Amino acid sequence: MRENLQLNEAGELRHLLSIEGLKREHLERILDIAESFAVLPGRQVKKVPLLRGRIVTNLFFENSTRTRTTFELAAKLLSADVINFNVSVSATSKGETLLDTLRNLEAMHSDLFVVRHQHSGAAHFIARHVAPGVSVINAGDGWHAHPTQALLDMFTIRRHKGDFTPLRVAIVGDIQHSRVARSQIMALNTLGVTEVRIIGPCTLLPAEARSLGVHLYHDLESGLEEVDVIIMLRLQRERMEGALLPSAHEYFQLYGLTEARLKRARPDAIVMHPGPINRGVEIASEVADGPRSVILQQVSYGIAVRMAVMSLILGARGGENE
DSSP states (O other): OGGGGGBOTTSOBSOBOOSTTOOHHHHHHHHHHHHHHTTGGGSSOOOOOTTTTOEEEEEESSOOSHHHHHHHHHHHHTTOEEEEEEGGGSGGGGTOOHHHHHHHHHHTTOSEEEEEESSTTHHHHHHHHSOTTOEEEEEEETTTBOHHHHHHHHHHHHHHHOOSTTOEEEEESOOTTOHHHHHHHHHHHHTTOSEEEEEOOGGGSOTTGGGGSOEEESOHHHHTTTOSEEEEOOOOGGGOOSOOSSOHHHHHHHHOBOHHHHTTSOTTOEEEOOSOOOBTTTBOHHHHTSTTBOHHHHHHHHHHHHHHHHHHHHHHTTTTTO
């Protein structure tokens, strides 16, 4: 099973490629470590020396703002040296193969590659071909997975709700094309929530949805009844083939989260969104900016979670490269 590639012989994290194949204790350990890093922004000295002397390379073949920036900041707060690899002007645009690019970066003594790629499975491919002393974190690959986004979402939920066990969580929108949703569903089920609901039109729900351990809803209002957490997703138009939807206006009329619809959820329900937000398409501004929104906290927690993952992966290898 390919996900075993993530663990070393001691069962510790060597790569982070997917939530699939990880146990509850792996996820909880990451969240626990992230808790210790979440306090750093309030300190006068924010850096810690855990990755001093390590080189982290951000290898992004797809555009990103939040993910790349938070990975870069997380690595720098751990005192690592960071290389941002600009694919648009790199040798890959001149015909160099991905493996040749990797070999050259390994020759620069990179310890960790943070990879975002438009093709599903790209991070697994890279992890299979890197040198033994190099690790890989999947920062999003095609429709497949975005594990650190799911982990920062779990951290956000735990910070606001505590125990996962009694929770009902609704994920709303374009599940079919969302690597984030797939990773969230796996993480929520691994952490033992009572129920995961996915809500959206038939054209935006995956054919294998029922096998994912979720309950399906096509009506937003009924799907939001008594939920504790609402995760809104944007429409992944760049990954859609053909006209799967009517207009954005009509989508908002059916599936946009408004204050009126939010009242269907529990009074203390929180609203999340992995970003970027399309206001007036999947969420109303008064909800995105309202008292139950924790969207900006998700961004802040992303730094702590990515620090936890990097320190855990490189820490598991100890000083083998030194």
